[in-house]
């Protein structure tokens with residue numbers, strides 16, 4: 001029975017799962033968390049990924065399915081985790097580098113930081129002090145924090161310098177890796193400070209903490225995508241999540257899970273019932289999986305708008321994928337081509353097995369068609 005715990009969500013924007021898995025700070029977390037190394041995002045860019053995470057629903061249903069659709073979120077049909085907690089009397093507070101990244105409904109306070117200037121460790125430590133004060137005054141809290149500086153570094157040193165077809169970028173993978181690692185190590189420092197703050201204030205015992213990435217970032221794996229948001233390959237759609245609560249036994253979950261599953265999981269942990277006056281969720285609680293009872297892996301759906309030669313991403317998704325732990329089918333709507341990958345034997349997705357007579361192709365295509373039909 002876990003009633004009325006605080007909730008802290010920390011987004012490491014653009015955090016790659018391979019880097020997390022070799023980081024001492026992140027791997028240390030595994031001893032106290034349920035670790036999901038195969039967490040699939042709905043969209044490999046921030047706003048649609050986070051709207052899906054907050055609502056437990058894919059963007060093709062909740063309305064936020066492109067960079068341009070933050071304000072198209074169907075707030076009367078989809079209730080966010082923030083709103084659930086607000087209804088329960090929580091103090092709800094968020095911080096991000098733009099107001100566009102998460103649905104704002106239900107937040108008492110949403111702060112915007114200057115990603116180029118602000119010291120996020122200090123700023124977020126202060127916010128943790130603030131919510132602790134609310135706790136001491138008898139109110140539970142939900143705190144959402146964005147660590148935006150990986151994104152900031154990539155914006156300044158990759159997005160502004162190269163385009164998706166700059167030969168120089170794709171020919172210098174080692175430089176790209178080192179650049180990314182430099183940004184990631186700052187994220188590690190940040191996380192270390194924030195987790196110590198949570199520890200020092202004694203918040204582990206009465207909080208559920210989710211540390212998550214919205215999408216990975218390319219280091220030059222596939223020509224045509226210098227950062228993220230163009231394709232649906234695993235180096236961007238496969239991310240990490242660490243769920244911490246003292247009623248969960250730390251373990252690693254090898255199955256694929258989806259961003260949309262975390263909202264229902266947190267509600268389940270808090271024993272909060274879904275509000276029947278809203279639409280049903282795409283996500284499912286992961287508690288049965290965490291507890292080791294039988295759990296059938298769900299298909300993960302992702303989509304994005306490949307800008308190709310254009311400067312801005314298109315207004316509707318044109319690249320879509322369905323994925324299991326073992327297989328992925330990609331549908332490139334813009335040129336009507338498909339790709340099929342055996343993720344177990346070809347994790348870098350280099351060997352396209354489409355039209356090679358594999359039964360899984362039809363199965364995944366049907367799944368994709370079905371999810372599209374919901375729109």
Ligand SMILES: [Zn+2]
Nearest residue numbers: 013014046214
């Ligand atoms: Zn992001």
